Amino acid sequence: MERTPGSPEALVEHALTRLDTDRKIRLLTGSGFWRTHAEPAVGLRSMLLSDGPAGVRGERYDERDPSAVLPCPTAVAASWDPALARRLGRLLAAEARRKGVDVVLGPTVNLHRTPYAGRNFECYSEDPLLSGAIGAATVSGIQSAGVAATVKHYVGNDFETDRFTVDVRIGERALREVYAAPFEHIVRTAAPWALMAAYNSVNGTTMTESPLLDEPLRGEWGFDGLVVSDWFAARSTEGAALGSLDLAMPGPLGPWGEALAAAVEDGRVPLDAVDAKVRNLLRLAARVGALGGPGEDAPAVGAGDPEPQADPDPEPHPEAELDTDTDTDTDTDTDERALLRAAAASGAVLVRNHDALLPFSAGQLRRVAVLGPNAAAARVQGGGSATVHPRQTAGPLDGLRAALGDTVEVTHAPGVRTRPRLRALDHRQMTDPVTGAPGLRVRFHAADGSLVLDELRLTSRLLWLSDTAIEKACTVEVEADVHMPGGGPHRIGVAGSGRFLLTADDAVLVDEDIAKDDPLSGILHPPERSTTHVLAPDRPTRLRLRHEFPAGALAVGFLLGVEAPDSPADEELRRAVALASDADAAVVVVGTDEQLESEGVDRTTLALPGAQDELVRRVAAVNPRTVVVVNSGAPVLLPWRSEVGAVLLTWFPGQEYGHALADILLGRSEPGGRLPMTWPADEASPALRSATPVDGAVAYGDDLDIGYRGWAAGGHRPAYPFGHGLGYTTWEYVAVSDPADLPVDGDAVVAVTLRNTGTRHGRHTVQAYLSREVSGVDRPPLWLAGFTIAEAAPGAETTVSLRLPRRAFAHWAEGWQIEPGRFTVLIGDSAEVHPVRTELRAG
Incomplete structure (x- = not known):
């Protein structure tokens, strides 16, 4: 400057x-x-920083000031569309400005080294080039409106276990070519105004003190x-x-x-x-x-x-454009929702579509069974600091019923239950004893008993961070009349850390000091205490909760939960199967939720929780027109994938989930996504990396072979490879140019001609990988070097330009070096499928 x-x-x-x-x-x-x-x-003046990256929370985590909920970063990366990412960045900036936020704490560009990492949904990809490109576009979008983006977490925070203390041991070449590469790309191309240093150590030094903050960040890359x-x-x-x-x-x-x-x-x-x-x-x-x-x-x-700032993607996105300068709130909301709906469809990945089952023809449907634990509930986001209160959500059941209208009967059953933890109450289930209004009463008291804060809240999942009220108080009391239809035995309890006293109509349910060593984990993943209590069927139950906390606390958070009794498991499953057998099509929505995929904890298994696999198999056995919708932020195992008609991965797709899903199933939108990470077939492959420290450290012994590179190096076949996705049409690679030589001082450009051989207009992600069979340098079998999106009408040809950055040919050896000789350029649909190839010679 x-x-x-x-x-x-x-x-x-x-x-x-x-x-x-x-x-x-x-x-x-x-x-x-x-x-x-x-x-x-x-x-x-003071600057306000706020959590992102899939929504802007603002200063308070308060359901009375909700936020737009974007598709999670894995869904955005699955679009392989920097132009879309930039527009979502602009939406984040508009949200930040509305909430008085100066600095958005995102994007998160750590890599998916292991599918077990609990925060993978908040990161983009297992590939540094894809992560860097989508991250740079997001930063550009946020900062175009004068709001700072914060690229995080620099560097090596690729899992959650022991993240405060773990030492991540990365070789110099892997650090430069893989783990630091997304940060470098973003710094050099999008000039972010802020960057966050991670909790962990790298090679023995904690990142807040690491020399990596000087070199290469400030020196070589020029971060200011x-x-x-x-x-x-x-x-x-x-x-x-x-x-x-x-x-x-x-x-x-x-x-x-x-x-x-x-x-x-x-x-x-x-x-x-x-x-x-x-x-x-x-x-x-x-x-x-x-x-x-x-x-x-x-x-x-x-x-x-x-x-x-440089705009790497000036062309307008064909699906939707967010206008942040509209004259009315209604227009802004309409534009925002249209963008979020289009984005959810653009990131959805169709990984199986046997006999072109999808899209459905609405005119041929009379009854559709929408089944599964995630069908009625909208699992739109992951857990932890990325979580916001949504303005509105539409789940799969809502979206399909709205889209099909009264002409098609849409039936529903969850089939199985998967939530072992307490569920928060909302304002429809509670009444304030003081005013009779929907919600619950919250009162903070100081040590002398004086009232510090008295307010009505609309949910029983409550969190205060650096709030004036809690800084002056040491107790909080919550009171509500709870209405549960039918009464009967319910599980009632609290999730949190500290001293709690919970009563129901004066009967003591919990009276305990619940300990949690890590204060952040005590908020993100609090321990629970509960008991079964019989609720009267004809009157509300008065719940009172008293929580004590240290004076001057920075954070206070807990959940007051009431869980209805489950129906017998076999009865639930039988009902779902019966509905499926009597339907023209069955849509089974399975997945995880914000408790299983969250900041602060890694997963211990990739299996779907509960009996969801059994539900899918039982439904598929009675209805060959079964579509399985997988609602998770990162890979899960799909052992039945060859037994069902179609498999659609929707990730945590944001607030417009149900409407976007209906658009896809009914053919109004094409599922435009391609996998940003490899999906394993099982948990036995050596290509899967552990997130568990040994003696306080995790050694990145796989070196450069992260993700699909490791699968290829070991000769293993996943369920679905990196880059895979089907869409609703088919493509033929017609021709590829032969540029012969890598320019001495620039990037290579390869022209690829494709033909849409299907019957529908479509978009296709063209991917280019580099490989070198004979080399004096140890290399992965292949690595992503470029990608672009092709679009064409049925029967039409289109030619696209694939830019291959000069850096993609380089390796780190005390500086960036390009080994002379021939590189093979593999062009195609995924890390496994390359219909055409060419060669480039580096001088």
Whole structure:
């Protein structure tokens, strides 16, 4: 940035000169859980950071201020469409501006090294090129509206087990070519304004103190943004201060503050190091419009004049465009929902379609059975810090009933139950004893018994983060009259950590101090205590919950749950099978949920929970027109995949799930997705990597052979390979150009001609992989080098250009090197299917 008078960099330098050491150091720790400190004397207002990346939460996790819920990042990556990702980034920016957020904590670009990683749904892919391309487009979209994106978690946070303490051991070449590669691509092409340092260590050094924050990040790649710690990840005063960490979150406590001031005064930390950090923070503030000129108040969020960013995908997306400048809220909501609906369809992957079962013809349907534990409930997002309260959701059952109308009977049965944990209540099941309004009453009290906060809430899943009320309080009381149709025995309890007293009509159900060592895990995955209590059928039950917590707590969260008794398992299953046998088609929706796939915990199995596999097999046995819809954020095992008519992977597809699913099943939209990761057939393959540390460390011994590369290296066949997806038409590769030589100072371009040989208009993802059979360098069997989307009418040909970046031919050997000789370019539909090929010679 230039330092001409009035430029953002000039504002930064002017502000820096007016701050004394104590005020500089104060700025380097958050003022609370989500905010930075203000400094009015230099025109700096507080900046608000908020969780992403599949929605913007805002300062409070509050169902009264809901958010748009986007398809999860695996669904976005499955579109292989940077233009779509950029538009979703713009939607995130619009949400951020609406909620007063300056900095979105996303995208997450860690890699799917293992399918067991609990947070895979929040990351894009197992491939660094695909992750980098989709991540860069997302960053570009967010920052185009003057909101900062935060690329995370740099680096090696590819699983959740022991993430605070684990040492990830990565070889230099694998680090450069694989795990750091998405970050490098995003930094170089999209210039993100912030980056988050991970919890874990890499090669013996915790990432908030790692030299990797200097080189290659700031030096070689030229990153000039803010480096923020993951929450509670900054652990030392000098180690972090002497490195390139700029902001320790959350605040106001932390390892810096007075301890850093003493270290500066003693000469253990030079003032220049502090100045560099403050400069980066002020630069971020200037970019998001939080830093005014001399004597000015800082403007509101989004009012700054950010530097122009490169737009790698200027062409409009053919499905939907979000206009963030519409004149009415109704128009904005309509545009937003249209984009989210189109995005969910674009990321859905059709992996099996026997005898072209899909799409259905609505005119040939009289009765459709919609079955499965995820059919009525909309599992639209994963768990953890990515979770937001949706404005509205549509599940598969809702979407199909709306689309088919009164002319087709849509029947439903869950078939099996999969939720072992308590379910939160919503406002339709509760009444406030004070006002009689829907919801529950919440009261916070200080140590002297005085009332700090009294409010009506609409859900019994509650969380407060760095809220003024909880900072002044030490107890919270919840009270509600609960209405459960039919009464009878119900499981009632609480999920949380700390002291709880729960009563039902004065009968004590829980009276216990529930311990949890890790405070974040105590909120994300709290332990439960419950008991069975008989509810009266003709009147509400008064539930009262009292929770005690330490004074000055930064976070308070718990769930008050009531679970209705399950029907006998065999009865549930028999009913679902009976409905399927009497239907023209059966749609079985299986999957996971936000408790099984979540931040803070890795999965121990890839099997579908409960008896879902049995449900699928029983339904398929009585109805050959069975479509299985898989509603999970990452791979699960599909042992029945060859026994059913069609298999559609929908991921966690966001709030418009049901409508998008109906569009796909009825042929109004084509399932446009291709797999961004390999789906294994079972858990016995050596290609599957563990997420379990050994002696406090995880060694990335697979080196470069992550994902499909490892499957190919071992000669193993997965259920479905990386890049696979069918769509609703067929394609023939007609011709490929022969560029012969890799340009000395540029990228290679290969022209590919395809013909749509089906009967429907379609989109197809053309993928190019590099391979080298004879090489002096140890290489994977193949690696993704480029991709693009082809589109054509039935019978039509189209020619697309595949750009193969020069970097794709390079390997790391104390610098980037290109080995002279011939590279084979494999072009086709997936990591396994390459109908055409050509060769390129590197000089």
